[in-house]
Amino acid sequence: MAQRVKRGPDRKGRFGPYGGQYVPETVMQALAELEISYRKLKKDESFLTELRGYLSDFVGRPSPLYFAERFTAFLSGPKIYFKREDLNHTGAHKINNTIGQILLAQHMGKKRIIAETGAGQHGLATATVCARFGMECIIYMGAVDIKRQAPNVEKIKLLGAQVITVESGSKTLKDATSQAMRDWVTNIRSTFYIIGSVVGPHPYPMLVRDFQSIIGKETKRQCKEKFSRLPDVIIACVGGGSNAIGIFDTFISEKSVQLIGVEAAGHGLNSGRHAATLSKGKPGVLHGSYSYLVYDDDGQIILPHSISAGLDYPGVGPEHSALSDSGRVKYVSATDKQALAAFELVSKLEGIIPALETAHALAYLIANKKKFKVRQKVVVCLSGRGDKDMANFSENDKD
Ligand SMILES: *Cc1c(COP(=O)(O)O)cnc(C)c1O
Numbered sequence: 118m119a120q121r122v123k124r125g126p127d128r129k130g131r132f133g134p135y136g137g138q139y140v141p142e143t144v145m146q147a148l149a150e151l152e153i154s155y156r157k158l159k160k161d162e163s164f165l166t167e168l169r170g171y172l173s174d175f176v177g178r179p180s181p182l183y184f185a186e187r188f189t190a191f192l193s194g195p196k197i198y199f200k201r202e203d204l205n206h207t208g209a210h211k212i213n214n215t216i217g218q219i220l221l222a223q224h225m226g227k228k229r230i231i232a233e234t235g236a237g238q239h240g241l242a243t244a245t246v247c248a249r250f251g252m253e254c255i256i257y258m259g260a261v262d263i264k265r266q267a268p269n270v271e272k273i274k275l276l277g278a279q280v281i282t283v284e285s286g287s288k289t290l291k292d293a294t295s296q297a298m299r300d301w302v303t304n305i306r307s308t309f310y311i312i313g314s315v316v317g318p319h320p321y322p323m324l325v326r327d328f329q330s331i332i333g334k335e336t337k338r339q340c341k342e343k344f345s346r347l348p349d350v351i352i353a354c355v356g357g358g359s360n361a362i363g364i365f366d367t368f369i370s371e372k373s374v375q376l377i378g379v380e381a382a383g384h385g386l387n388s389g390r391h392a393a394t395l396s397k398g399k400p401g402v403l404h405g406s407y408s409y410l411v412y413d414d415d416g417q418i419i420l421p422h423s424i425s426a427g428l429d430y431p432g433v434g435p436e437h438s439a440l441s442d443s444g445r446v447k448y449v450s451a452t453d454k455q456a457l458a459a460f461e462l463v464s465k466l467e468g469i470i471p472a473l474e475t476a477h478a479l480a481y482l483i484a485n486k487k488k489f490k491v492r493q494k495v496v497v498c499l500s501g502r503g504d505k506d507m508a509n510f511s512e513n514d515k516d
Contacts, residue, residue: 124369125436130319131407133442135435138318140298140405147305152320154225159327164224171216172331175249176206178213180332182339182496187466192486195350195493198343199469200336200364202500209472209501210332210360211242215311217328219246222309229253229304232311233297235262235290236426236474237269238501239313244278254278257297259288265426269505287420290430294404314357315434318405322434329363336496337367344494350375353498354478355395355448356427358434360500369445378437379481381423382450389413392421394433395441395448408435424453424509425473427501455480457513460503472501473509 125132138148158164172178181204185197202210215232222230230252234240240256247254256273260282263270273280286292301310315322315329333351340348351368353361355378368374383391391397391411398409403418411431413419423429440446451459456473459480464470471479478497482489489495503510 125439126319126323132322132436132439135400135406135408135438136319136322137407138405139402139407140318141302143302143305144318147301148318148320150225155221155320155324158221158224164220168217168220171220172213176212176216177204178331179335179339180204182336182343184343185467188463191462191466192482194486194491195489195495197482198348198494198496199499200332200496202332202360202498203469203471203502207238207242207245208504209238209242210329210363211239211313212245213331213363214313214325214328214359215239215242215246217324218309218311219250219252222252222311223250225309227307227309229255229308230311231255231257231297231300231308232313233257233290233293234313235259235293235429236505237262237266237273238427238505240273240278240280241269243311243313244273244276247278248276255300256280257283257293257300259283259290259293261288262290262293262426265509266505289420290426298404314359315362315436316357316404316406316408316432322406322436325359326362326366326436329359330366332360332363332498333365333367336364340494340496347371347374348496349373349493350377350489350495351498352377352379352478352482352495354379354428354474354500355433355437356392356430356474357432358437360498362434362436364496364498365446369440376446377481378446378448379478380448380450381425381428381477382452383422383424385452386450389419390422391450392423392428392430393450394431395437396450400438403432406435408438409433409441424456424513425477425506427472427474428477449481451477451480451484455484457510459483460506460510464503469499470503471499472503473506475500476503
């Protein structure tokens with residue numbers, strides 16, 4: 118039975134104590150403008166019709182809910198379904214959000230788009246929609262990630278975007294995000310900043326969630342069509358948390374549905390080399406918002422580690438921090454090794470190469486199959502396809 122659950126953000130842009138706007142004065146102004154435009158357009162039928170049109174004809178939605186028959190047989194437990202976000206244009210859930218934000222940018226009269234990217238998936242999804250709408254596009258990416266994700270970098274350039282290499286700090290996503298924020302502060306009038314996950318200052322965690330919530334809405338309908346009830350369990354991997362909140366959103370009020378988010382445990386939760394923000398972190402401020410972060414023993418935000426570049430972020434969306442505190446969502450983790458094994462197993466069993474990010478969600482299921490019952494229906498958010506990860510897999514498969 119659906120129950121009323123108080124959902125954020127509140128008027129101050131907070132989910133419980135988390136979220137908010139920790140930004141310079143000039144950015145406050147821009148965020149206020151963004152929120153006003155978004156709240157207006159969200160109720161505008163012509164905007165929603167436009168958005169639905171692109172989601173269906175450009176992105177390819179609805180994405181199927183697929184019964185993973187051989188994976189189910191392998192687990193000899195619950196029935197497993199994959200929500201196939203890997204079949205979206207550009208191969209992941211990220212485009213649900215970039216299509217929404219670029220339409221917002223257009224309605225706000227912005228001409229210049231900036232974005233940060235780690236794995237390159239958000240950069241690719243942003244460059245794609247910028248090409249489609251003829252907008253100038255600048256992508257900030259760490260030098261280390263540029264090397265790790267060469268195929269995506271080439272695609273981003275082919276699509277006409279400019280890639281700016283970030284050489285500061287750890288040369289990964291955290292530094293690319295800081296640099297994108299600095300660009301935004303400098304060019305705030307002309308520029309729209311497309312943030313790639315449910316992170317950053319309010320209203321981003323809210324609007325990215327809303328654009329991604331299509332995943333859960335479709336899932337709910339498809340479960341009713343396929344097995345005439347709600348699923349028992351939903352599992353998604355958590356980097357910043359956008360695919361997870363996207364599939365969880367409409368189910369948060371459905372108390373019978375167990376929600377599980379899987380973080381990257383890297384070399385292990387006690388190794389100091391992981392990205393398991395909610396499992397091992399504590400709250401602090403990063404990139405304009407207050408949320409859980411991972412620190413080292415000296416209280417410095419750590420350089421996170423995960424085999425998947427998309428989970429390799431020291432923070433997590435503020436709404437996930439609140440959902441973790443309240444216990445409504447259970448946050449667990451899977452290691453690099455477990456993710457690689459799941460990546461290979463599911464490829465061989467289902468003919469679907471999952472993204473290494475997604476493989477963390479699959480790995481949790483494999484390691485914990487005894488916790489589930491045969492009559493249970495489990496939906497895994499198959500957040501993206503793994504073609505981009507082949508080089509990484511071959512390299513790590515040698516030992
Ligand atoms: C970026 C990415 C993620 C992690 O981002 P979230 O915001 O946590 O969803 C997960 N899976 C894939 C395929 C990605 O590209």
